[in-house]
Amino acid sequence: MITKVHHVGVVVRAIDEALPFWRDTLGLKLHKLELIEEQGVKAALLSVGDSEVELLEPVVSDNGVARYLERKGEGLHHICFQSDDVERDLADMKAKGTEMIDQVTRVGIAGRICFLHPNAMDGALIELCQPLDDYAVQHPAGAPEAV
Amino acid sequence: MADLTLDHVVIAVKDLDGATADYVNILGRNPSWRGEHPKYGTKNTLFRIDNTYVELLALSGAKGDKRWSGVLQKTLEEKGEGVFALAIGTTDIKRAVEEFRDGGLDVADPADGHGVDVNTGAERGWRNAQVDPKHTNGLRIFFIQHLAPPEALPVAEPVTDGAHVRRMDHAVVLSADMEAARRVWSDKIGARLALDRTFPDRNTRILFYRLADITIEISGGAAQSKEGIGKPDRPWGLAWGVESIEKTCERLQAAGVETSGPRPGIKPGTLVATIKGEATHGVATLLIEHQPESFTEAARVAHSGAIDNTEQQRAFTPTALDHVSVTTSDLPGTAAKWATALGLSAVETSEHDDSRIAKIPAHNSYIALTQPLSSGGAIAAAMAERGQGMHAVAIAVDNIDEAVRDMRLKGVEISDPVAGREPGTRVASIAKASANGVPVVLVQRS
Incomplete structure (x- = not known):
């Protein structure tokens, strides 16, 4: 079940050049800045109330974020909802025939995550996430096998 | 609180004569003062530099007020030599103590102090107010108001031309509990927080507090560990401002003091060198030369990869x-x-x-x-x-x-x-x- 909007993802060319607006002008507090090498992105997380804006900068040329930037330019990329059980929600969506990018959950910046296919939601890219400490309580042995 | 200064830094040493000789080498200056405190059972050497003074403090062997010699002896035995206390200067200690107490800091009543220079017979008086380190997250801090005019403590004469330490740039305190340290300096002492920055790639967070033109740098991990909560802060090192780092390193090398560097500092436009070995008496010591560009706006912005947590003053949220x-x-x-x-x-x-x-x-x-x-x-x-x-x-x-x-x-x-x-x-x-x-x-x- 979805419990809140965890973040909105914005694709930018360079995080260093985006922070003057999002952090310094809009006043959102930057609380995490990291390079996620396996995903080929640099990410900055900025708090707004109990939600976040996530700035994403591709550091390789062959991932989804880089292709999005190439094709559409900078802009609003996705919305991520927090789930109280991402495995169950993914299984439910698959059972209903919702088209998914991720057939199994994986570890992302926001915790255990999966992406819906944009076709499933008429063009909007949706991510579900569950923070890892919460996830570990439900799945102490790690992620279930794909079914 | 306004108008606070870093009046001086006290370094605990075992052998005052040996430490004095080493600090003449490090600072490139002769002492300003050689003092004894018969009442306290301590003796000291002072070096006044451009913006503060440094006090080397040792046991005199004379029987004195255990409150001082006892604490110093215990510190030397348990922790060894090193930065012992930070003395924060004020021009009105009575009012300052009242304000600190209003801010929740438990400060002792101001007490009179008196020093005599053993070489010249000159005298200086002051009033200081102690703070129990348990109220300052383990740091030994006291507040001081000098009663004698500044010239009563003469400037430490440079022994060489142009290669001496000019000023204190910053003092470094290590903290395992950054939020506790922040409460001490922001809320209880009321020092101006100039910067709160996290460097995820170096796993470091630093707080910069300004006491006049000297920075107190509190340094800890990027993320707060559970084990660190409640652990005492400890004074770690001092950074000395020099005019030419190259000349200073040459001078130190000639005096037999080992240095590493010079190398570019983390802050753009600075050159730094570290003094190695025993000569610093347990004080991590950095020399720093500010080049003109280190004062530009570009040098003040966060380095790439750093998170600036300093609260921005803005009219909306x-x-x-x-x-x-x-x-x-x-x-x-x-x-x-x-x-x-x-x-x-x-x-x-x-x-x-x-x-x-x-x-x-x-x-x-x-x-x-x-x-x-x-x-x-x-x-x-x-x-x-x-x-x-x-x-x-x-x-x-x-x-x-x-x-x-x-x-x-x-x-x-x-x-x-x-x-x-x-x-x-x-x-x-x-x-x-x-x-x-x-x-x-x-x-x-x-």
């Missing part, structure tokens, strides 16, 4: 992610998909000039699923450009008029605040060119 706009060419069809796949259902649909909007609540925010009603409006134009899907972000602010004024001053293209489509709201639109291609709307709810 962003309070929430108000809503996210998603476009569609088939409102009922898309809304049904949101309800089926995600369990998020539209609660109301409203019609506006050029669009129809379904409001889909999502607990802490909502989704405005938006279908253009004509081909001429902004929504239709956005869809023509990017296709349907993710469109815009609305951020709630507490004062939209101040936000618009502030943003225009910073060069952001933003509309005047106008009544929003929801009753009781005022909105202003930021041009997407100012916000990385994202149409951002500010919303104030009354």
Whole structure:
């Protein structure tokens, strides 16, 4: 079940050049800045109330974020909802025939995550996430096998 | 509290004569003062430099007030030599003590102190007020007001030309409990926080407090560890400002003091060198030369990869992610998909000039699923450009008029605040060119 909007993802060319607006002008507090090498992105997380804006900068040329930037330019990329059980929600969506990018959950910046296919939601890219400490309580042995 | 200075730094040493000789080498200056405190059972050497003075403090062997010699002896035995105390200067200690107590810092009553220079017979008086280290997260701090004029403590004469230490640049305190340290310096002492920055790639967070032109640098881990909470802070090192780091290193080398460097400092436009070996008597010691560009605006901005946590002074606060706009060419069809796949259902649909909007609540925010009603409006134009899907972000602010004024001053293209489509709201639109291609709307709810 979805419990809140965890973040909105914005694709930018360079995080260093985006922070003057999002952090310094809009006043959102930057609380995490990291390079996620396996995903080929640099990410900055900025708090707004109990939600976040996530700035994403591709550091390789062959991932989804880089292709999005190439094709559409900078802009609003996705919305991520927090789930109280991402495995169950993914299984439910698959059972209903919702088209998914991720057939199994994986570890992302926001915790255990999966992406819906944009076709499933008429063009909007949706991510579900569950923070890892919460996830570990439900799945102490790690992620279930794909079914 | 205003007008606080770093009056001096006390370094605990075992052998005062040996330490004095070493600090003559390090500072490149002869001592200003050789003193004894018969009452305390301690003796000292003082070096006045351009912006503070340094005190080497040792046991004299004379029987004295155990409060001083006892603490010093215990520190030397348990922790060894090193920075022992920070003396914070004030021009009115009575009032300062009252203000500190109002701020929740437990300070002792001011007590008179008196020193005699053993070489010249000169005398100086002061009043100081001690703070139990348990109130300052383990740091030994006292407040001091000098009763004698500044010239009563003469400047330590340089022994060489131009290669001596000019000033103290900063003092470094290591902390395992950064929030506790922050409460001590921000709330209890009331020092000015100039910078709160996190370097994730170096796993470091630093707080810079300014005491006049000297910085107290509190350094800890990027993330707070559970084990660190409640652990005492400890004074670690001193950084000395020099005019020419190259000349200073040459001078030290000739005096048999080993240095590493010079190398570029972390702050752009600085050159630094570390003094190695025993000569510093347990004080991590850095020499720093500021080149003119280290004072430029560019050098003050966060280095790449650093997170600046310093609270910005601004006239408005962003309070929430108000809503996210998603476009569609088939409102009922898309809304049904949101309800089926995600369990998020539209609660109301409203019609506006050029669009129809379904409001889909999502607990802490909502989704405005938006279908253009004509081909001429902004929504239709956005869809023509990017296709349907993710469109815009609305951020709630507490004062939209101040936000618009502030943003225009910073060069952001933003509309005047106008009544929003929801009753009781005022909105202003930021041009997407100012916000990385994202149409951002500010919303104030009354």
